[in-house]
Structures are given as structure tokens and as C-alpha cells.
Amino acid sequence: MPLSPRSKLACAFLIPLSGLFACLAADGIRTEAPVGRWRQHDVQRPKPKVVEPADAGIATKPPKDAIVLFDGTNLDAWKSPSGKSWKVIDGTMETVPGSGMIETKGKYGDIQLHIEWAAPNPPNGKGQDRGNSGIFLMGQFEIQVLDSYKAETYADGQAGAIYGQYPPLFNASRPPGEWQAYDIAFRRPRFDTSGKLLEPARITVFHNGILVQNNEEPFGPTSWLKWLPYEDHGSRGPITLQDHDHPVRYRNIWLRELPERPAPKAVDDRPKSVALSTDLLDRYAGQYLLNDKANAPKATIAREGDHLTITFPFRPRPLALEPISETQFDLPFTDGRFTFRKDNAGQVTGVHFRIGDGERELTKVNP
Structure with a gap:
């Protein structure tokens, strides 16, 4: 989503300078065949159907093997590139407008991520200027956080969007002030030893229990106004939360690291076939x-x-x-x-x- 002037400097670490002027060509990631795409933020793009989620319940408790990133008590798992901290109030983490992004101290690849958030109430502003924040996977792929309850904005900028690329399949937003949950399955992109892309990232998102992103493949890192190409920045990166000058709150943030599936044995040790009459x-x-x-x-x-x-x-x-x-x-x-x-x-x-x-x-x- 667009960044405020005060946030741009803080998030510069996310986008290498060499990539600022790069644009992903309209070629298929794998086939290099021409692919038709909507322009970013096209107001003519169909809006997702509104679906009313189940009533908000008790916060989902982390499994025993989860890495708890925020339990309502402190920000020990986080750091601020700008040096300005967010605040902890009544068991929630709240943005401090102008403080810039915060990111996890740990870095992660393939993960299952649970995160809960709430937009300010009463609502203020319209379009993208309404409870705006974002969750960046590996610091590169943004899942949009926005007050999209009975609010109009472009489809690929709504809550639950893979920002600027894939609108949510449904608008499953609750009213501002109510707690909302994202459950995200993320598979990092794969590169060969030369840095060539072998497999794009994959993202699945449930918003308040409603599937809104179904194993989608981002074109590249999400960005504003232009698509950026994939670049190999390693197999792990931080979880980053965006300050967009709106007092969005977060709570109950945890993740589980997902293992690689074991490869088959290199040598076939089955008994050899024999000849029978x-x-x-x-x-x-x-x-x-x-x-x-x-x-x-x-x-x-x-x-x-x-x-x-x-x-x-x-x-x-x-x-x-x-x-x-x-x-x-x-x-x-x-x-x-x-x-x-x-x-x-x-x-x-x-x-x-x-x-x-x-x-x-x-x-x-x-x-």
C-alpha cells in the first residue's frame, strides 16, 4: 500500500535501491508466455463478494510448538529500524504514527502465521486512509491490513489482499474496533545457486475463518505503483508490520516453522525383479x-x-x-x-x- 512520507525512509531497507526502477515484465513466471494482468489498483477490477464471518470468539491459543511473537506483555521479539518503538496497551501492540515499521528479530522461511488485528474505532478517513497497515512475509510480500467494512477502495488493496496483486476472494471484514484474524500459510520462493528463480512464493490466507487467498503465487515482492522482480535475498526473512500513520492494534501473534518434505532415498534399495516361469x-x-x-x-x-x-x-x-x-x-x-x-x-x-x-x-x- 502507499507509504506515508514518514514511513518511506523507515521501510527503505525492504527494497534494494537497484530494484526501485525494475519492473516485472508481463511474462509468465515459468513459461515466459505473455500473461494478461490487471493494472495495480484498477478501480474497474471487480470487488470481492462480501461475506459475514462468524462472531469473533476467544483468541486462538498458540500450539505447543509455536514461536510466540507477541503475547500481550512486551515487544522483546521485535526491533524497530527507526529506533522508535510501538506501544503495548492493555495486552495489545499498537502502532505509533510516525514510528515506522517494526520487524521480528528472528528470520523465517516457510511458516504458518496467526495474527489478530483491529482497525481504529470510530473509523476515520476513506479508501486507503482508513485503518491502514500491513503484514510483510520475509519483509517482502504484504498481506493488506485495512478497515474494509462497508468501505470502498480498489480491489487489490482491500483487507486480505496480497497487496497490489491479488484481491481477496471475499471481503470477510468485521466492523472497525472488532478483532480480526489472519491465518496464513506461506511457502518462500526457491532459487538455484546462481540466483535464478525456480519456484515463486505461495500464499494462502484465511480471514476470520474465510479462505481469501488460495495458494496464490505472487508475481514478485509486493510494491507500490510497479511490480518488482524476484531477487534471491536468502531463504529467511523477518515478519514486518507496517506503520501507515493509523493506530492499528495487534495481538496474539505466533508462528510455526514448516519443515521441508523429506526427499526419497537416493538409492533404490528394493529387491531386484527375478524371472519366473x-x-x-x-x-x-x-x-x-x-x-x-x-x-x-x-x-x-x-x-x-x-x-x-x-x-x-x-x-x-x-x-x-x-x-x-x-x-x-x-x-x-x-x-x-x-x-x-x-x-x-x-x-x-x-x-x-x-x-x-x-x-x-x-x-x-x-x-
Whole structure:
């Protein structure tokens, strides 16, 4: 959102000087194909539908593993680039007009963030000059804070907007003075070792329990009047709250750092496939009862060349079974194993089926 003259100097650290004159070209982030975009703050852009959220309830308590950034007592987790502090009043953090932004001392990447805020009451001003503040993820991607209750402004500047880029899907604002909540899931952008963008940031936002941003990909850092390109500033950054000369209050701020999903093992250590005779494979073919109840559904095992397939009644597409021993077969894409059972005469009577940590016995029909 536009910054007041007193705030511009304080937030200069957010935007490298080299980026001030850069503008993201109208190319797709991945495909480089031309992409049509609304101009920033286009008043013709459709406004989100108004949705009345549930009544404000008790503040959401942080989970046991959360990093508590503000619990209503002090600003120990925060610092002020301008040297001017915000104030703590009655368990809330309140902007001090002209003090500039504050940011967390810690830096974070992928996070789940909970934050509650309230616009001044009675309301004062109109458009963007009405309970204006903002929450910057990694100090770069702003989620707009604004009194948007029965108030008009451009769509991509409303409460819950990814500022200047994506309007909220719905206007879920409560009246000024009432507490509002954002629950944000943020995935940081990824770059290669040369600084080339591999994956844009992703942002999901719930405003007062209403989904208003659904896994959106910002074009780049949010900014005023121009789009800026992605730049690699590292994998972590601060949470920043904006002073826009309005006495906006915050409370109950906490986050959870999100882990990377573990990568698969580099080496495939599954048993290697073995060759079995077609006569043996044909002996395993047939229908198998999925349970021991009357009218139990049946799975069909058939030979296809040098391996078997299994078809379940609820999954008509056959699945390959690769032989790894005379009686054991693996699913190539799933942690699953079939072990055929035989009686003393060598007749196939059934198969033990393990998938993940689940197991069951299938009985062959007319063995």
C-alpha cells in the first residue's frame, strides 16, 4: 500500500535501491508466455463478494510448538529500524504514527502465521486512509491490513489482499474496533545457486475463518505503483508490520516453522525383479476373496507376459506385480508386497497382501 512520507525512509531497507526502477515484465513466471494482468489498483477490477464471518470468539491459543511473537506483555521479539518503538496497551501492540515499521528479530522461511488485528474505532478517513497497515512475509510480500467494512477502495488493496496483486476472494471484514484474524500459510520462493528463480512464493490466507487467498503465487515482492522482480535475498526473512500513520492494534501473534518434505532415498534399495516361469505365474492367476464375509468382493490376478497384474473391483485399472522371489511380488510404485500361500500339495490357496502398515489375507477361489 502507499507509504506515508514518514514511513518511506523507515521501510527503505525492504527494497534494494537497484530494484526501485525494475519492473516485472508481463511474462509468465515459468513459461515466459505473455500473461494478461490487471493494472495495480484498477478501480474497474471487480470487488470481492462480501461475506459475514462468524462472531469473533476467544483468541486462538498458540500450539505447543509455536514461536510466540507477541503475547500481550512486551515487544522483546521485535526491533524497530527507526529506533522508535510501538506501544503495548492493555495486552495489545499498537502502532505509533510516525514510528515506522517494526520487524521480528528472528528470520523465517516457510511458516504458518496467526495474527489478530483491529482497525481504529470510530473509523476515520476513506479508501486507503482508513485503518491502514500491513503484514510483510520475509519483509517482502504484504498481506493488506485495512478497515474494509462497508468501505470502498480498489480491489487489490482491500483487507486480505496480497497487496497490489491479488484481491481477496471475499471481503470477510468485521466492523472497525472488532478483532480480526489472519491465518496464513506461506511457502518462500526457491532459487538455484546462481540466483535464478525456480519456484515463486505461495500464499494462502484465511480471514476470520474465510479462505481469501488460495495458494496464490505472487508475481514478485509486493510494491507500490510497479511490480518488482524476484531477487534471491536468502531463504529467511523477518515478519514486518507496517506503520501507515493509523493506530492499528495487534495481538496474539505466533508462528510455526514448516519443515521441508523429506526427499526419497537416493538409492533404490528394493529387491531386484527375478524371472519366473510362465507355468508358475499361471498357477498364481485367478480370483481372490478380499475378506471372509459372505458375498465378499473379489480381486483378479492375471499373468501378463513375465509378470502378474491385480485388478480390484473398486479400481478397474490393473496394477503390475513384479516378482522378487518364487512366492513374493512387489508393487513397483507403492510400498506393497504380495506373498502367495501354498498347501502341502503345492496348490496356491491364497496371498498375504501388505500395503504400507496394513495387512490382509486374500483367499483364492477354487484353488
